[in-house]
Amino acid sequence: MELDPLVLSRIQFAFVVCFHAIFPVFTIGLASFIAVLEALSFKTGNPVWQKLSKFWIQVFAVVFGMGVVSGIVMSFQFGTNWSNFAYATANFLGPVLSYEVITAFFLEAAFLGVLLFGRDKVPQGVHLFAAIMVATGTFISSFWILSANSLMQTPDGLELRNGMYHVVSWADALFTASFAYRFAHMALASFLTAALVVAGVSAWFILQKREFETNRKALSIALWMLLILAPLQVFIGDLHGLNTLKHQPMKVAAMEGNWQTSNGVPLLLFAIPDQDAQTNHFEVKVPNMASYVLTHDWNGEVPGLNEVAPEMQPPVFIVFWAFRVMVAMGLLMVLFSIWGLVLRVKGKYYQSTSFLQGLRLMSLSPFFAVLAGWVVTETGRAPWLIYGQMTHAQGVTPSLTGGMALFTLIGYIVVYALVFSAGVYYLLKVFRGGIEKANRPHEQDEVERAKRPFSAAHASLEGDN
């Protein structure tokens, strides 16, 4: 079988970016949660907030460390596997990625040290400031990277001259038509991720009857967050979808599994899209519902995949199912947010074992939702790398062979498998240690080693302590 460097590069990019994405999506939300805890501690002086903050800072340190390590790889992927794309877009992409480093990465790196190790070295107000700066840094970082991605989805402000894009308007290029929606959708996703992980872990501690009052407070905050954010995300997600319909109709057609442009299109609950036959099998549908959702008219016209040639369609099966996974996770979140409210009104959200067990499982749901969402938007853009302008095939590194791409794909999988299992194994130990261990006075020598993300965490790699 001939190895195709294009397909292998796409798999490789999907793999390294998915692996990387799960860390920042969590740390962006968690950084804000920690800043809130520090602010509550600063304002009320109640020791509960500091106890919580100490524990969640440990978790943050480990996840942030994994994000940094996997992020280094990302900054070289464009050059190694997509050099034509990198070269063509360098006038835009280069400054944007550089700005991300100087406005966000350095801010995070510097203030993270103070956040992790400076509690006894700086006044409490300064420590709070460091927490806010780390949270700000994570948002600045997502601003730049989502701006770059939005340009690939809805290009604007650029002009092609001699094979290179030139920026004619920085404002147009940075704030393209899909940017505001993507940023809002992603920011909410990050907050939801933090809320659900905090809820799940707190629920687990409460089930074990550990540090009940402290964890109950964390659970309460997380559930309030969930109650506001989950329905809001459905609303923002809908707006984002309508924006996509306007600018990238084929992506929406693939999401809906709609092969023919027509009126009164049904919403498919289940189907097996068959790209070769340009049709679906085993459809389970709600009549006219897709038309209503997308056009707010029961008989509205919904674009179908037949508007472009089959080779210009995105891979429908992947987009169709990734979209359903994302929506299912989102609806589950809404369900839990309402369930939480009902239990709270009855005054026993921390007593219902089935609810708490459910929350434990739900702590994984935001990661599935985020990865599925990115699969929808990235795969749904295919065959375009820059929508309507440059295809994946045009962007790939011309000198790349299938063998080279396969070699590094296997390499990254092996490296990440090793690093990831060590990281997750260690994170689980931090969770097992819980609030108690995070607040135990630890050996002096660990304090001495400043500015090491993982050394903020006190668990040892093997054994029970």
Add this chain to the structure above:
Amino acid sequence: MEQPFDLTLIWAGIIAFGVMMYVLMDGFDLGQGILFPFAPDEHHRDVMMNSVAPVWDGNETWLVLGGAGLLAAFPLVYAVFLPALYIGVFLLLAGLIFRGVAFEFRFKAKTSKYLWNWAFAGGSTVAAFAQGAVVGAYIQGFKTENFRYVGGALDWLTPFTVITGLGLVAGYALLGATWLIMKSEGSVQQWAYKLAPRLLLMVLVVFAVISVYTPFVDPLVKERWFSGFSAIWILPLLALYCAYIVFSSLRKQQEGMPFVATMGLFLFTYLGLLASKWPYMVPPNYTLYDAASAFESQLFLLLGFLFVIPIVLTYTAWTYWVFRGKVKAGGYH
């Protein structure tokens, strides 16, 4: 577009400075990893790792900035070097990942400590070798057509790049040893004193081989150095003088000077290399002006640098001040 001033030249200066800073800063901490397997015991290894623990990840942020900065200012370099060095770049990144997590996990580990020792040593050495090979590949030049790399996957791997790779491994080890002299005491320092002269000798041998070999690899270099006497000869002479200082300060058991002089040795060798290849950024076909991005992009980023970098340096300095004082040399058991 009419350019009021030569931004490309300014950016070449910034990138050249950034590369030098990265080499010096990450050099001494990669050096700890290279020397790791030769350390007599775990106590020595603890001290070695502690001596660089607070700074190494800041250094690697500069590497990320280097990648992004090259894409912004000289996209041709980014778009030719990375495809041409595809396998090498993977080895470099894999090496950096392993040594990075080894920093984190070794201190938490008990029974699996030896595994993290190997990850740290192997990762550091592979990363250093790959960086040296990049330098060698730059001297060799790249097969390009129409602003694209058109060579094969392993064109970069030649006897010459193996030598430059080993040269940088030895050079980083020397930086690491002299850094350790400055930052440690007792048996660790004595061990480093013993090691450093041998490493210096290795570095000089490899540098001599490279200096003799380079003119044969590249006629431009030959022309530049051997067609009459030129002012650039001052650079290798200064490099040799620095080597002499390293040697004599080691004999006198001075603590700071060996490291400073080793940095000087690196600096003048580096400047000599730049003098050899100027103005070619993607040899043999493209100069820095061919490799440059658009004026407005270079300007857009430069403005940001002027405003943001002073702020970055200020708060970075502040955090160093918060954690001022000696790093304890003790173990972490």
